[in-house]
Amino acid sequence: MRSFTPRALAIVLGAAAIAVVPMTPGTAEAAPPGLSAETAAPSCWAIKQQNPASPDGLYWLQTATLIAPQQFYCDQTTDGGGWVLIGRGREGWNFQYGGQGTPAEVRSTPDGTAAFRVAALPGDTVQGLLDGGRVDALADGVRIRRASTADGSVRQELRWKLADRKDWSWTFDAGHPLASATFDGAAGTGTTADTRGGTDLKRVWTTKSATKGYTRGFNFGAGVTGTSAATSYLWQYAAERNATPFAQVFIRPKLTSSDFRAVPDDGLPATTVTPLVSNRTSPTPWGVTGVVGGGTGEQNVEVQSMAVLGDTLYVGGKFEYVQRGAAGEKIPQPYLAAFDVRSGEWKPDFRPVLNGQVWDIQAAGDKIIIGGEFGDAATNTGGLAALDPATGAPVAGWSTKVSHTTLTTKALVRTLDQEGGWIYLGGTFNRISSGTPVTVGRAARVRASDGKPDGTWKPTFDGTPIELDATAERVYVGGHFSNVNGKPARKLAVLTTTSSPTQVAGLADQNWKPSTGDVQKQYRQVVREFGDRVWIGGSEHDFQAYTKDTFERVSGHITRAGGDFQAAAELDGVVYGACHCGDFVYNDASSYPTPTGWSNAHQITFIGAWDARSGAYLPNFSPILDARAGMGPWEMVADANGCLWFGGDMKAGAGGQWLGGFGRLCGTDHTAPASPSGLAVRGGVLTWGASESGARYEVLRDDRVIAVVSGTSYTDPAGGSHRYFVRAIDAAGNRSATTAVLAVEQQTVLIQDKASWRWNHDGADLGTAWREPGFDDSAWSTGQAELGFGDSDESGLIPAGQTPRPLTAYFRTTVEVADPSVYNRLLVDLVRDDGAVVYVNGTEIGRDNLPAGDIGYSTPALVGLQERADERARIRFEASAGLLVPGTNTIAVEVHQANAWSADLSFALGLTATG
Structure with a gap:
């Protein structure tokens, strides 16, 4: 007779039980905090x-x-x-x-x-x-x-x-x-x-x-x-x-706890990182170099404008050449050139002929429309053109020009935008013509299809518009002006799109807050509506976000040293702002040159990133860029491939990568990986199906992550009763949804599968006394499970004898339990061939392949098991742990054959208590 002291913890799911850590229930000591991932401290x-x-x-x-x-x-x-x-x-x-x-x-x-x-x-x-x-x-x-x-x-x-x-x-x-x-x-x-x-x-x-x-x-x-x-x-x-x-x-954070929230049974949803573009520039084999006529300052940079149409990037400015690489061939192609938006290769078939700087470009379906300083110097006309997007040749029938009747300087178009079939434009001009001239006041709109001016949308500015953004209901304009239509407009105006446009009252005219009291230094170079926010920036180093409906300030930011803002673009919910800046951005600041009220400061180098909704600065975006004269980007545009193109006097990216006036920063991975599948307990460990190549996995126990592993399995050394989840995490930090809960409970193995049993197979009818505690089984034989004959896999061989053989074999063992009250359930995993009844301290807890009612020595099993899988199958019984008593407990099993001529007999049993 053998007694067994429980000394193992196990975790189970369904019918599977696995040993994890040898431990006597009630005697485990808590591991010192912080010495393993599983015991991490706050x-x-x-x-x-x-x-x-x-x-x-x-x-x-x-x-x-x-x-x-x-x-x-x-x-x-x-x-x-x-x-x-x-x-x-x-x-x-x-x-x-x-x-x-x-x-x-x-x-x-x-x-x-x-x-x-x-x-x-x-x-x-x-x-x-x-x-x-x-x-x-x-x-x-x-x-x-x-x-x-x-x-x-x-x-x-x-x-x-x-x-x-x-x-x-x-x-x-x-x-x-x-x-x-x-x-x-x-x-x-x-x-x-x-x-x-x-x-x-x-x-x-x-x-x-x-x-x-x-x-x-x-x-x-x-x-x-x-x-x-x-x-x-x-x-x-x-x-x-x-x-x-x-x-x-x-x-020294003096944290003694952290608020880990309970994970619901159906798990947690996927999470992704902020969809920022990369901090490292992608290769651009071609660029633009030289400045026509030389010159220095903000008006003399290589790139001032960019636009994407289909698979083509159009780059405009004051450059003189297109150039392959840092030391490659230089080909004269001043002011405007085209490049493949995927490869960055120059498109030599696009060869427009211009005689002046291109300030802005709009992609208009079957054409591109450009604004700038080109045209007929003798008549002071030009500044606007529509070009074939493949060749750069002027579009036939589209011959709209701007001019100025009093200024001695060249008329020019500084800014363009398209909305609802119209091209809106602003600059230095007071007439626009496509046949009969129309008198205007530095701003106008023309039909995108043929360039015909609208003779009714004619706001009058007393200074030059630098930037405009047209939407279905509004036209935002920033620049050097102080009045529009004779009414005050302090460098920023919000106009209606209706005929005889007027300022939208209660918006910029009342609420925008400049960073300086010097009105001449309040001019705006950026004004863009993204979603329900309007972003403005310009002189004196400020970049601000306002609500669209009421123009209440959401956030404000000041850069120094350097720092006037020059361009903005939105991509995947992130606003990118460009400036000639290279040190700090002071967030929540409202004044220059001495920022006040700032909540934090982060580095910024020419381009910064902000959350489009909250206006918060996103400091993880910090590209390494260099500019020829420190002017930085003057235009940015996003393409359909998730890349942000920027152009100005840019000369280098991360690692010294050559940039010829412009470059691109492409999107990073912000897609959640697939969820792992099939979380289960197998062979002593948690296992799950793989998510995707290269993924790691976070194992969550109860309310927190306890491990990050590269494989698809994990053994928790803690044991105990817990809820487990697993999710995938990729190299970028995107996390999949977790699996649903895997409920795991602490278990104590009372009888192992290969335990030793007393057995009797001598053909005697033992009645019912044999299954009771105290029965004298000292004369019985002893053997290790699996016990039986006929299958050649027995650990303990029972002699088969001659047919007809006894129908019933008897098995007994005992187990010592110090305190049964710590357990809730008993789990029995039974191997039997053909039928069996299991007793704990004389009480039946389950039977299989035997009829209902009283079972006697001569009762045959209902079915003779023939298939190997049926003979090896484990049958799970559950019973109350209340059947156990302190001290010695008797486990008894009777196995019945289907008939006296059966060629094999099998028996093994594992008993586990849950607590």
Whole structure:
């Protein structure tokens, strides 16, 4: 007789049971927090509070905002511990929201000369560590630990307590305000760009400077020197002094919990990343170069206009050549050229002949319409033309021109837009003709089909319109004007599209807020309606979003240094704004040159991205671009392939990729992968069907992710009763919908499949006493399941004997249970050939392939099992765990043959208790 002490946890679904971790019920100790993904803690602080002996090192952290557990380096020593390292390095900090290096570099090499190359966590990860908390709510602020000696043996502790800052930003060089600052406990003053504590050793400045080769870091004052040695903890660019030390950046969110929401049984929906275009330019084999007539400034850039029609990109401006690559052939083709929108190859069949700059282009179905400074200089007419989109030849019968009767400068069309069969235009002209001249006041509209002017839509501007955007009900106009139709219009007007247009009252005339009080510097170069928002930008470095209906300001942004906005485009719910800017965008700011009321600052280089609905700046978009004269893009247009084209005096993209006046940034993956299928328990692990090539999988237990795996299986070391879900995540961070719930419960194996049993097959009728506790089975034989004969797979062989054989075989075992009350159900998995009845402590809990009613020694099974699959099938019974008693419990089984001539007999049984 054998007793068995339960020592295993299992998880099951349906009829499958699998052992996971050896453990005695009720004796498991909770794993220390943070030592595995499954036990991730909400913060380094929480780990330190629960286990004060926690040493410095790597720990797993997780918040609801962070989503999946990740490893971080925790300083558990300084000032009570609980600090998480978010960046480290010597010179070369870029202070970009996307971080530097990799998170693995940050955590695995926190200190030493190998850590000199800067690595910093992405801003989204830092936000995740804050779990929705404000940066200015960090009680201990931002901690910077920097070396103050060349050998790194002495470190200084700098603390910044940021003022009025909700979200994280790495742009310390933008000058974030401080509520307080200390150097080794002594007070300092200033901003994150320059903090001073009275001595050169107690100073930190983070801005770029020519004296340091524009290499940024957490620099000391001028009295602290360093060297250029690779191993020095104090680096110096040349003879500028102001040593740049090796520095570590920590924060200490004192989170002890996170709000993980319960996952419904049908799972979670798919989520996708913000559909930004790439930060890296796609190849453009051709470009445009040279500026006709030379010249400098904003009026003399290579590209001023772009449009897409079908598979063709049209590029206009003041360029002189089309050019293949940085050092390839240059072919004269001034002012206007065409390129394949997919390959970027030049289209040499499109060869328009123009004698002046192209300021704007509109694709109008079977033609392209251009506006600019070309035309007949003697009569001061021209400025407008319709061209064949394949050849560039003028469209027959379309000969509309503009002119100016009093100005000595050339008449020109500066801006175009198409709406409802009309081409709207603005510029420097007071007549427009397609036969009989029509007197106008710097704006007009003509039929797209034949160019005939509308003699009734004639607003009069007292200055030049620079940009217009026509919709079905409105025409937005920005420029240098101060009045429209004799009524005030401060550089921005919203007009009706009806005959005799008037300003739409209560919109721009009342509500738009310029960034400067100098009216002459309020002119608008961008005005575009995207959805229910109107975006405007221009002089004095501002870019603002307003509601369409009431023109209430949604958001405002100021760039510096540099920064007038010049173009805007919308793609996939993101607004891209272009400016001649290369430093910072101050969000929620409203004034220039000194931004006030700003909530945060991020980097911007020529193009920024904003959420089209909320107006929020999207700092993960930060392309690397360079411009010949720093003018940046003056036009942007999206194509049908998800790419954003931009043109100006652009000369290089990421990695120094050559750009000839224009370039493109193509869409990133923002499509959710397919959901995994068939989540189940197989062979001791959770398994599921693959989603797509290259996908990883997040395993959710109850309300949170506990693991990210590259395969399609996972074993949870925790065991216990849980709800599981799995979803796919791709390289871009898009997540599929999860599977539906897989309910899993803790189970204790009481009898294993291959347990040892007492058995009797001698042909005696044992009545009913044999199945009761206390029955003396000491004379019975003993064997390991599977027991039986005739199938050659038995572990315990029962002699078959001669036919006719006994109809019934008896089996007994016992199991020790200390406390039956911890269990709810009993699960029996039975192998039988042919029929069987199972008893627990003398009470029947199930039978199979036997008739109802009393079962006797001579009762045959209902059916003789012939198929191998039927003989091997496991039959599941369930019973109340209330049948168990403290101490010894008896399990008894009688197996019946269909007849006395049966050639085989099989028996095995597994018993599991759920708790």
